[in-house]
Every structure is written in C-alpha cells, then in structure tokens.
Amino acid sequence: MTDTETQGPPRKDLASRKEGIPLGRIAGIPVVLAYSWFIIAAFTVIVYGPVLAHNDSSLGLGAYFVAFAYAVLLLISVLVHELAHALTAKIYRWPTEKIVLNLWGGHTQFESFTASPGRSVLVAMAGPAANFVLAGGGWLLVSTAGLTGVADILANIFVWANLLIGIFNVLPGLPLDGGRLVESAVWKATGSQEKGTVAAGWGGRIIVIALAVWFIVLPALSGDRLDLSFVLITALVGSFLWMGAGASIQQARLRGRLHLVDAGTLAEPAVGLPESATVADVLALARDGATGAVPAVVLCGPDGRPVALVDAGAVSTVPPAAAASTPVSAVAYALGAGAYVPEFSRGQELVQYLAQLEGQEYAVVDGAGNVxxxxxxxxVLKAITGKEPRRGRGEPGRAGRQP
Incomplete structure (x- = not known):
C-alpha cells in the first residue's frame, strides 16, 4: 500500500484496468470487477442452472439465465459488504484505495492508516452487518409481497446468500472479518497487534480444518455419498482461507521485525564526493582509511543531492597513471531517483518509501544533507525476514557490488 502521489492516479487507473473492469466510483471509491469473477459466474450457471431447471421444468433454458442472475445478486451482496467496510473506515479517515470484486468474493484495499483494536473491529463487522440487513430486507419482501415464479426464486436466493455471507464472515479467523475480533481481543490484551494477527491467522486455519472434517471427512466416514461439486466448493473455499490465514501470519511476523529496519543502523559507512572528483580522489580516501580498502563512495550533484554510486570493482581497473585524469563518474552508476534517506528513517515508513524507489542502493544522509x-x-530484507535474500538467477550485477 502506498500513499497517493501527484502521478498516482494514471498509474492506479492503468493497474486497475489490468486487474479487471473499472465499474466507476461509489462515494469516491473506485470499484473494479476482476476478470476472475467471470469464473465463479460461469461455475454458478453450470452448477445451479440444471438444479433450477429440474426443480421448475417451466423455466427451460431460462433456468441458466436465472442462475446467472443469482451470480449477479451475489456480486451485489459482496459489493454492499465491501462498501460497508469502506464507508465505515471513512468515518475514521482511513483512506480507501479501491474495492475489488473477484473470484473469492471481494476485498477492500486501504492505503496507509493508523488502526486501533476498537476501530478495527467496527470496520470489520460493518461488512457482515450489511449482509444481515440485506437478508432481513429480503425476508420482509418475501414474506409480504407475495412473489411468485422467478422473482420468488431470486428473492429467496438473495436472502439465503446474504445470510450465509454474513454468518461465514463472522467466523473467528483471518482472512474472514470475524478474525478481526480475535486479532483485536489479543491485541488489546497483549498490546501487540502482531500477536493478535498471528492468533487470528491460526484461527483461520482451525476453521479450514473444521470445515473439511464437518463437510467431507465425517460424511465420508458415515458412508454418505459425497457430492462432487460440493466437495470442490469446500476445497476451493478451504484453500483460499488457508492461504489467507498463512499470509496474515507471515505479514504479522514481518511487521514484528519492522523495528529492526533503521537506516542509520543498517547502513554501511560511506562518504560523499562531488561529481567533478577523480578516481585519484577515491584512492586517496582508501589510503587515508584504516583498512586501505576503497570505501563506499556516493557522488553528489551540484545541488548536493546523491545521484550515483562509485563501483569499487571498476575503480580497481583504472591504471594508477590515469587515476588523476579519470573522472570518478566514469566508474560509477546512477542511483534511482530520490534514492537517499535521512539517517533517522526507520520502520514501516522507511520500508514503504524504499518500495517506491528503483535500484537496490540508497544513500543515507544526516540532518545537514551530508552522506x-x-x-x-x-x-533491509535481511532485517525484515531474518534471512539472507536470494539473488535471482541471471540477475545482472556489477563488479564490486554486493548481491
């Protein structure tokens, strides 16, 4: 998640088009229909079309259109669910980047914000609450309007769909909304959001195991014939929940290490030189140093801002006789635009900023702007993960650069 920049909207619109079909904005919030939604729509038509045709032979081929209408009603229910999240978050000024409707239902993507246990619960529970309200409204319609035929079928489906969405989402495990209840309770008790997220993630995994036992294992042990489509749905939902729970646990563990990301602590010593310097100036730094090795050297432009990094390996290839006449810029490569940070930068703010930059090296400067x-x-990656990052196969490198 990134903060909105001046050039942000065009890039975000392009990303949204790649992700799916933009449906416009509701209350200023972009809504995107992911291409994967058409998979669940097709599945709904294929599975429920024959069932509707069998239950009401008068529908004929129209049963498949009714099944598609069911998929659309489900889409609307999910949209209302996600809008409830986003509009409740607006009360606390949490910036919403977009709502995405996809194969698994949908999700609301927020930008950076500061949460608290209580607010997290209210935003999470707004979604299921909206579905319960829709189910109640649908039930009143079914009970009082005397609907018949297709209208009655769709109204009943609408009621049950929203009831099931609401109940399913309050189950106590991430990535479901009910997982935020577990997260917030542990967060409030321990003062650690990370511990709350890990607990809620494990709650999600327990839910997956419970669903598999209840809907597949127990019926199989009792000798009941398993419906293939039902088993497939259970497996798909279970895999989605398991992956979401695992991702939540991993993200929590990474967040728990963010305090280790400190620009001043993680940076290796470096010196700054003007772009007009020569290789001889770099070698002089090596002679003046305690180890005699060429230190990390950052070149600064006329305005004093870091613009390039000297390649120590390339420096060693310059003949001594040519060192004084060789500009140091000839053995340097450009840093990414804006690739410099204050030495006091740390934590999530630093990680989010670095994620927007190109390149793998960043100059560190003091309050006066000196390197x-x-x-x-x-x-940075090692501090976050506790592991040495792997270098990609075939990744280009430069002599003297660290992987």
Missing part, C-alpha cells in the same frame, strides 16, 4: 552511509536493499 554518512549506504543502505543496501539486501540489508
């Missing part, structure tokens, strides 16, 4: 260090992407 004091060089922060490498590998050091």
């Amino acid at each position: 004091t260090g060089l922060l490498r992407q590998a050091a």
